[in-house]
Amino acid sequence: MSGPRKTRRIPIFKRPFKFLFNWRPFPLYELVSYVLMYASVPMLAYGIQTYNLSTIKIIILTILTLYSGFFAALIWNDITDKDIDAIVHPNRPLPNGSISSKKFFSIALVFSVMTFVFSLLINFWCFVLVITAALFVTFHNKYLKKIVKIPAYSEIFTPLQWIIVPIFGFLAISGFNFQQIALIVIFTYFADNAHDLAEGIHDIEGDLKNNVRTYATSFGEKTASKVSFGMFFISGFLGILLYIKTILSPIFLISFIILWLYMLFNSYKLVKAEKTNMKKLGEIIGRKGFDYFLMSYNLIFIDILMQLILHRFNLAF
Numbered sequence: 001m002s003g004p005r006k007t008r009r010i011p012i013f014k015r016p017f018k019f020l021f022n023w024r025p026f027p028l029y030e031l032v033s034y035v036l037m038y039a040s041v042p043m044l045a046y047g048i049q050t051y052n053l054s055t056i057k058i059i060i061l062t063i064l065t066l067y068s069g070f071f072a073a074l075i076w077n078d079i080t081d082k083d084i085d086a087i088v089h090p091n092r093p094l095p096n097g098s099i100s101s102k103k104f105f106s107i108a109l110v111f112s113v114m115t116f117v118f119s120l121l122i123n124f125w126c127f128v129l130v131i132t133a134a135l136f137v138t139f140h141n142k143y144l145k146k147i148v149k150i151p152a153y154s155e156i157f158t159p160l161q162w163i164i165v166p167i168f169g170f171l172a173i174s175g176f177n178f179q180q181i182a183l184i185v186i187f188t189y190f191a192d193n194a195h196d197l198a199e200g201i202h203d204i205e206g207d208l209k210n211n212v213r214t215y216a217t218s219f220g221e222k223t224a225s226k227v228s229f230g231m232f233f234i235s236g237f238l239g240i241l242l243y244i245k246t247i248l249s250p251i252f253l254i255s256f257i258i259l260w261l262y263m264l265f266n267s268y269k270l271v272k273a274e275k276t277n278m279k280k281l282g283e284i285i286g287r288k289g290f291d292y293f294l295m296s297y298n299l300i301f302i303d304i305l306m307q308l309i310l311h312r313f314n315l316a317f
Helices: 012-023 028-046 053-080 082-088 101-122 124-147 153-161 164-172 178-202 204-209 215-219 221-245 250-272 275-312
Strands: none
Touching: 028 053, 028 164, 028 178, 028 275, 053 101, 053 124, 053 164, 101 124, 124 153, 124 164, 153 178, 164 178, 178 204, 178 215, 178 221, 178 250, 178 275, 204 215, 215 221, 221 250, 221 275, 250 275
């Protein structure tokens, strides 16, 4: 007669990664898109020239830093928004009780440490940037977005978390072109905020209960949908300016314009929707808007990669 079956113990360094596979149903294309996104900015800053091992190492460390930071920020956000998620996202780990706050905190800490270490391996200024960003995200999520009385405060400042991506990319490669940085930072702000506003319409019930000031809670769902559409509209012109003012080629321009028009078409549906349908539609448009945001960066990566291949074989576009 055999004894009780022993449960295989998972090594501690593997536990955070096992958790990720059971945490949220991330689509595979999204996980891949982050890799391309985080690589795209240092590649843009470096330009169309032969890559050496040092440059490749920086790009890999940039991906590792920003990927770790993304998961850290998302987990910290789940911890601070537990009460809101209990209403609008009850299936997430903390509201449904599948993980304790203590374990969730430990996982967030692991990813935070990874972010700091990887950034320091690039250079000191990248390290300073992620420390500053971590402090801002902590105070914004934990305190500021619930106590600051400015209308729509939460959605005005939340996209500042994503502008770390372009700034970090330029700092990592030690390339400082103020015009290019300003353009991609402003594009990032508008593209990310546009989808945040749509999702804010979906989350309005939980945000109202917890006194979180979004465009929807401050000005109503209809106004939020119009502002969201306006931000998508502006982001398109900023994307075209990126093509004009950087090394991007028509590969980016043509693909981006098609993507932008598709997003505008979908965003306009939210503007014209009946109020009773806006909450559900806001969730859908918010998801499409985030895909638009990610794919815009992916197009930058694809464009530069194609140009590098042509450059390698001495071919012109």
